[in-house]
Amino acid sequence: MQREAKLFAQYLGAKVDDKVLLTKYTDAIEIMKFSLSKKEENILLYLLKMPFLLPYIDGAWAFLKPKNGIRKRILVMNALIETQPQYVHFFLNQENIPFPIIKLIVRGLVAVLKGMIGILLMILLGWK
Amino acid sequence: MEIIDYIVVGSGCTGAMTAETLAESGKRVLVLDVGIENESPSEVNTDFISKRFNDKQQADFFLGKELEVLSETTHPNMPQQMAQRKFMTELTGRLLPVSSENFFPVESLALGGLGNGWGLGSCVFSANELKKVGVSTALMNESYKVIASRIGISGEKNDDASIFCHNNLIDLQPSIKINPAAASLYHQYRKKETYFKQNKLYIGRPALAFLTEIKDHRQAYSYKDLDFYTNEGDSAYRPAITIQNLLKKAKIEYQKGWLALRFWEENNCSVLECLHIETNEKKLFYATKLILSASTLSTARIVMRSFQKKDKLPILCNAYTYMPMVYWPFVGKRNIDQFCGLVQLAMFYDKNADHSEVAMASIYNYRSMLNFRILKQMPLNYADGMKFLQLLIPALFIAGIFHPADYQKQNFIQLQKSNSLTGDTLFTNYTFEADEANQIIETEKLYTKAFYKLNCLILSKIRTNAGASIHYSGTLPFGENEQLFHLSPVGKLYGTNNIFVADGSGFKFLPGKGLTLSLMANAHLVALNVLKNA
Structure with a gap:
C-alpha cells in the first residue's frame, strides 16, 4: 500500500517522502474500501514496476473506463493532495498566468495525446 | 388527554x-x-483562501472525517453533498x-x-404563475412582504432580473458584492442586451435570503467563501x-x-x-x-x-439541467480575491413573454467545492487534468436551469405495504412526455447559445435524474x-x-x-x- 501511495503521489506531483500524505492515503483506502478486481491488481503491480506508464494508462482509462478501481484510488490521492496546504499552489493561482489560453490548449492536447497512446499501449499489453 | x-x-x-x-x-x-441536528457544526474563523493555505487539518473539513465526500454511496441526486450537510438527509x-x-x-x-x-434564491411568482399554481395573487403578494421582512432578503432593486425575482414587492437589503468574473460576464450581457431581449432572455442579480446588513441578532455576510460549509453569523x-x-x-x-x-x-x-x-x-x-x-x-x-x-396521487417536479462552462476571459486569472460562493447572476427565459412560463438559470462561480469533483468528470489523465483545471477554475461557472413543470398523467406516487419501520414504501414514477422533453431540449439549446454569446464555452449539459431539483x-x-x-x-x-x-x-x-x-x-x-x- 505504501508503494502504491508513493506511486500515485509521485504521479500527481507530490513529494514521495511526505509521510503524512502517505499515511492519510493508506488510512483513506481502508475507510473507503475501494477494492480492486484481480485484473486491476495485476495492472497495478505492473505499474509499480513501470511507473512511467501511468499517465498514459490513466489517460486511456479516462476515455474508456473512467470508473476503474485504480482511477478511484488516484482520485483519493488527488483529493488528499488538494487538501494539504503545501500543495495548494497546484490548484489555486496566486498570480495571473501569462498566455493562459495557449497553455490551456497545449495542456489539453498533451493530455488527449497521452490518452491515445495509452489506448494503444493497453491494446498491445492486452489490458483492454 | x-x-x-x-x-x-x-x-x-x-x-x-x-x-x-x-x-x-x-x-x-x-x-x-x-x-x-448537526452534532458538530463547523466553526471557522478564517476564510477559504487562508484555510487552504494554512490549515493542516483541512482534509477533515473539506472531505469529512470519514471521507464522506469521496464516498460512492451518496444519494444519486446529492452527489455534491458536503460533510457538514450530511445530517440533512440522515435516516431518510x-x-x-x-x-x-x-x-x-x-x-x-x-x-x-x-x-x-x-441555495437562498428568492423569487416571487408572477400573477400568471400564481394563477396556474392555484393561489390568490393579491394574498400572496401581501404574504411575500411579510416573509421578506422576517427572513431578510438582499438583491438589486432595478435590473433586468428584478421583475422576475422580486417585482419590487418586497423590501431588499443591498445586493451581495459581485465576484470579478461574474461582473465581467454581466458586462458582456449589457453590451449584447438587444440580442438577449429579442430572445426573451434577461440577466440580473438574484434576490437571496442572505443578509448584507445586520438584522436582529444576525450578522451581515463577510465574504469568506465558505458558504457551503458554515453559516457564520447566521447571515444566510x-x-x-x-x-x-x-x-x-x-x-x-x-x-x-x-x-x-x-x-x-x-x-x-x-x-x-x-x-x-x-x-x-x-x-x-x-x-x-x-x-x-x-x-x-x-x-x-x-x-x-x-x-x-x-x-x-399526482406529483410535480421541476426538471433540472446543469451546465459547467468556461468564461474565456478569466482563464488563468489569479484566484485569491475576496469571493462569494452563492449565486452570482440569474438568467430568465420568458418563453411566452407574459411571465407565465419562465425557466430560470442560476449562475454560480465554482471554487470552494474543490477541484477534484470536477476532475473526476473530465476525460483526461489526472496529472494533466489537475494542471488543466488550475487554469480553468477562475473561469469556471455552473449554470443550473429549472424547467417549469405541469401535470403529466403518467407521473404519480403510491404508498405500498412493505417491511419498513412505517410499514410502507413510497412507490414513484416520473417521466417526461415528448412535448415536455422537447421543450426542455429547446430551452437548453437557447441557454447554450446565450452563454456562447457571453463568451462562455459549455463543457457539458447534464440533465439530472428526476427529483434532483428538490422541488x-x-x-x-x-x-x-x-x-x-x-x-x-x-x-x-x-x-x-x-x-x-x-x-x-x-x-x-x-x-x-x-x-x-x-x-x-x-x-x-x-x-x-x-x-x-x-
Whole structure:
C-alpha cells in the first residue's frame, strides 16, 4: 500500500517522502474500501514496476473506463493532495498566468495525446 | 388527554413560517419533528483562501472525517453533498423509504429540513404563475412582504432580473458584492442586451435570503467563501433560526424524535399518531387544529395512510439541467480575491413573454467545492487534468436551469405495504412526455447559445435524474370543489374539519424558478386561515 501511495503521489506531483500524505492515503483506502478486481491488481503491480506508464494508462482509462478501481484510488490521492496546504499552489493561482489560453490548449492536447497512446499501449499489453 | 391549540408537523421553511404566524396569536403551538441536528457544526474563523493555505487539518473539513465526500454511496441526486450537510438527509432511507426506477427525491428529517441546504434564491411568482399554481395573487403578494421582512432578503432593486425575482414587492437589503468574473460576464450581457431581449432572455442579480446588513441578532455576510460549509453569523436564512428564536421567546413548544404517521378526527379534535424514532414507541397527540408542513412527499404519506382510499396521487417536479462552462476571459486569472460562493447572476427565459412560463438559470462561480469533483468528470489523465483545471477554475461557472413543470398523467406516487419501520414504501414514477422533453431540449439549446454569446464555452449539459431539483408539489392539488385528496385554496384538507396543509402539496404548477419563498408565503397564508377558523 505504501508503494502504491508513493506511486500515485509521485504521479500527481507530490513529494514521495511526505509521510503524512502517505499515511492519510493508506488510512483513506481502508475507510473507503475501494477494492480492486484481480485484473486491476495485476495492472497495478505492473505499474509499480513501470511507473512511467501511468499517465498514459490513466489517460486511456479516462476515455474508456473512467470508473476503474485504480482511477478511484488516484482520485483519493488527488483529493488528499488538494487538501494539504503545501500543495495548494497546484490548484489555486496566486498570480495571473501569462498566455493562459495557449497553455490551456497545449495542456489539453498533451493530455488527449497521452490518452491515445495509452489506448494503444493497453491494446498491445492486452489490458483492454 | 391534553389538547394543544395548534400542532405543526415539520420544522422546515414552511413549518417554521407556519409556527411563527400561529405563535403571534398567543395560543399554544407545538412543533413536532424528527429534528435531526448537526452534532458538530463547523466553526471557522478564517476564510477559504487562508484555510487552504494554512490549515493542516483541512482534509477533515473539506472531505469529512470519514471521507464522506469521496464516498460512492451518496444519494444519486446529492452527489455534491458536503460533510457538514450530511445530517440533512440522515435516516431518510430508513424512515422515508422510496422505490423507483426513475425518480429519486431528496428528503430531510432534520431540524430545519431541506432549508438547511437551500441555495437562498428568492423569487416571487408572477400573477400568471400564481394563477396556474392555484393561489390568490393579491394574498400572496401581501404574504411575500411579510416573509421578506422576517427572513431578510438582499438583491438589486432595478435590473433586468428584478421583475422576475422580486417585482419590487418586497423590501431588499443591498445586493451581495459581485465576484470579478461574474461582473465581467454581466458586462458582456449589457453590451449584447438587444440580442438577449429579442430572445426573451434577461440577466440580473438574484434576490437571496442572505443578509448584507445586520438584522436582529444576525450578522451581515463577510465574504469568506465558505458558504457551503458554515453559516457564520447566521447571515444566510435557515428555518432553524426561526424555530430557535421562537423557542427562546417561549412562543412555541418543540418535541423532536417524532415521525408523524397518520391522523384522524374525533369529537371535534384532531388526533395525530406518531412514532418515536429511537424507542419505536407510538404516541397520540391531540390538537384543536393540525397543520401538516412535513414537505410534499412526507405529507402525502401521512394523508394516504390516514384516508386509505386512493392508491395514486399526482406529483410535480421541476426538471433540472446543469451546465459547467468556461468564461474565456478569466482563464488563468489569479484566484485569491475576496469571493462569494452563492449565486452570482440569474438568467430568465420568458418563453411566452407574459411571465407565465419562465425557466430560470442560476449562475454560480465554482471554487470552494474543490477541484477534484470536477476532475473526476473530465476525460483526461489526472496529472494533466489537475494542471488543466488550475487554469480553468477562475473561469469556471455552473449554470443550473429549472424547467417549469405541469401535470403529466403518467407521473404519480403510491404508498405500498412493505417491511419498513412505517410499514410502507413510497412507490414513484416520473417521466417526461415528448412535448415536455422537447421543450426542455429547446430551452437548453437557447441557454447554450446565450452563454456562447457571453463568451462562455459549455463543457457539458447534464440533465439530472428526476427529483434532483428538490422541488416537489401537486400531490394534493388546490381546488374549489370539495374532493378527497385536494386542498381548499387556503390549505384546508377536504374531508376533514380541522386539518390543514401548509407545504407545497397544493401547488398545481411549478414555475421554473426558486420555489422556497413562495412556499413560505403560502405557509403564512395557510396559518392566517387557521387562525381565522379558530
